[in-house]
Amino acid sequence: xxxxxxxxxxxxxxxxxxxxxxxxxxxxxxxxxxxxxxxxxxxxxxxxxxxxxxxxxxxxxxxxxxxxxxxxxxxxxxxxxxxxxxxxxxxxxxxxxxxxxxxxxxxxxxxxxxxxxxxxxxxxxxxxxxxxxxxxxxxxxxxxxxxxxxxxxxxxxxxxxxxxxxxxxxxxxxxxxxxxxxxxxxxxxxxxxxxxxxxxxxxxxxxxxxxxxxxxxxxxxxxxxxxxxxxxxxxxxxxxxxxxxxxxxxxxxxxxxxxxxxxxxxxxxxxxxxxxxxxxxxxxxxxxxxxxxxxxxxxxxxxxxxxxxxxxxxxxxxxxxxxxxxxxxxxxxxxxxxxxxxxxxxxxxxxxxxxxxxxxxxxxxxxxxxxxxxxxxxxxxxxxxxxx
Ligand code: NAD
Numbered sequence: 001x002x003x004x005x006x007x008x009x010x011x012x013x014x015x016x017x018x019x020x021x022x023x024x025x026x027x028x029x030x031x032x033x034x035x036x037x038x039x040x041x042x043x044x045x046x047x048x049x050x051x052x053x054x055x056x057x058x059x060x061x062x063x064x065x066x067x068x069x070x071x072x073x074x075x076x077x078x079x080x081x082x083x084x085x086x087x088x089x090x091x092x093x094x095x096x097x098x099x100x101x102x103x104x105x106x107x108x109x110x111x112x113x114x115x116x117x118x119x120x121x122x123x124x125x126x127x128x129x130x131x132x133x134x135x136x137x138x139x140x141x142x143x144x145x146x147x148x149x150x151x152x153x154x155x156x157x158x159x160x161x162x163x164x165x166x167x168x169x170x171x172x173x174x175x176x177x178x179x180x181x182x183x184x185x186x187x188x189x190x191x192x193x194x195x196x197x198x199x200x201x202x203x204x205x206x207x208x209x210x211x212x213x214x215x216x217x218x219x220x221x222x223x224x225x226x227x228x229x230x231x232x233x234x235x236x237x238x239x240x241x242x243x244x245x246x247x248x249x250x251x252x253x254x255x256x257x258x259x260x261x262x263x264x265x266x267x268x269x270x271x272x273x274x275x276x277x278x279x280x281x282x283x284x285x286x287x288x289x290x291x292x293x294x295x296x297x298x299x300x301x302x303x304x305x306x307x308x309x310x311x312x313x314x315x316x317x318x319x320x321x322x323x324x325x326x327x328x329x330x331x332x333x334x335x336x337x338x339x340x341x342x343x344x345x346x347x348x349x350x351x352x353x354x355x356x357x358x359x360x361x362x363x364x365x366x367x368x369x370x371x372x373x374x375x376x377x378x379x380x381x382x383x384x385x386x387x388x
Pocket of ligand 1: 171204208226228248262313
């Protein structure tokens with residue numbers, strides 16, 4: 001064997017080993033998170049680089065939004081899509097919708113790299129999954145992007161109403177947060193009455209502003225903070241004296257009955273958990289706890305934490321309903337049920353002396369087990385053959 005061919009072989013073997021390691025790592029990651037399937041999608045002509053992660057389809061086809069972010073590496077994108085899709089399994093389980101957990105990420109800068117053809121390519125990949133996964137907007141993507149995808153697939157949700165979608169999801173999301181706040185009041189004070197309660201709302205964007213209006217209707221006082229000062233001042237002027245403003249950097253420290261994070265995730269962290277001066281946290285932001293340990297600290301301090309993935313599920317409930325023939329009344333009824341689920345979580349947390357996030361996880365796992373057990377019952381078919 002010539003030196004050249006040895007080098008070539010080494011090079012090939014090296015690549016081969018590298019590839020095998022890479023594959024093994026991905027399977028290890030799938031085992032770690034409990035995933036069923038990962039799909040890598042590539043379309044060089046449009047620049048599409050995307051990963052779809054299907055976590056668990058026990059309850060039904062996977063559903064979850066599609067993010068477009070300029071991830072620094074493929075590993076970073078993979079980690080994100082695995083973590084987020086697992087979260088969707090839990091969210092669907094608690095929301096009691098017949099869907100499983102999935103998520104999709106596009107690696108790229110949404111300001112620079114988006115094009116209609118990219119989303120049509122994405123639509124064709126979605127179509128290839130034959131209804132195992134449904135997606136829609138998330139960070140970096142918008143309904144118009146999915147209007148393009150919908151030209152190639154039926155596996156998209158949350159389209160604009162002009163294209164057959166169900167419209168603004170922040171309406172049921174805010175309504176769901178209100179149900180969470182009512183359940184929290186019931187648990188803490190024995191009544192859902194929010195009259196004269198003081199609620200600090202961080203972020204008065206699409207969800208936060210609607211929530212403030214719902215709370216004012218219930219007779220509550222709101223303290224609000226937003227990076228957009230103009231918006232805050234507008235609301236204060238309109239609803240004075242029931243609305244006051246606070247500093248964005250200290251809103252979490254405001255003395256209040258309930259703190260409602262409706263801006264961004266990670267608000268309960270190493271710095272903030274000890275500074276909170278509320279009896280409970282109930283808000284729409286995703287991933288409010290930086291880590292489980294922060295949920296433990298809240299439990300120790302006697303601050304009730306309403307799991308974000310339960311109380312902010314109104315939007316998911318709405319888009320999932322599109323897939324069974326959208327009915328607004330059904331969406332509101334399901335969203336209203338967040339009240340009962342949260343009371344069940346609080347009760348379990350109190351009886352077993354465990355943090356609320358753990359109680360919520362337990363309920364999801366029990367629901368998944370019940371459905372697995374149900375599948376023992378064989379579905380017949382007209383020709384008498386066995387069907388799973
Ligand atoms: P949005 O972008 O309309 O509003 C967010 C608001 O927060 C903006 O007004 C922004 O200026 C403000 N903000 C950002 N950083 C802030 C900070 N540090 N302090 C105070 N204000 C800050 O978003 P949205 O649709 O209202 O969603 C709010 C949160 O709820 C997000 O975390 C989102 O992921 C989550 N969520 C939204 C929905 C939905 O249906 N819209 C569903 C589930 C979860």
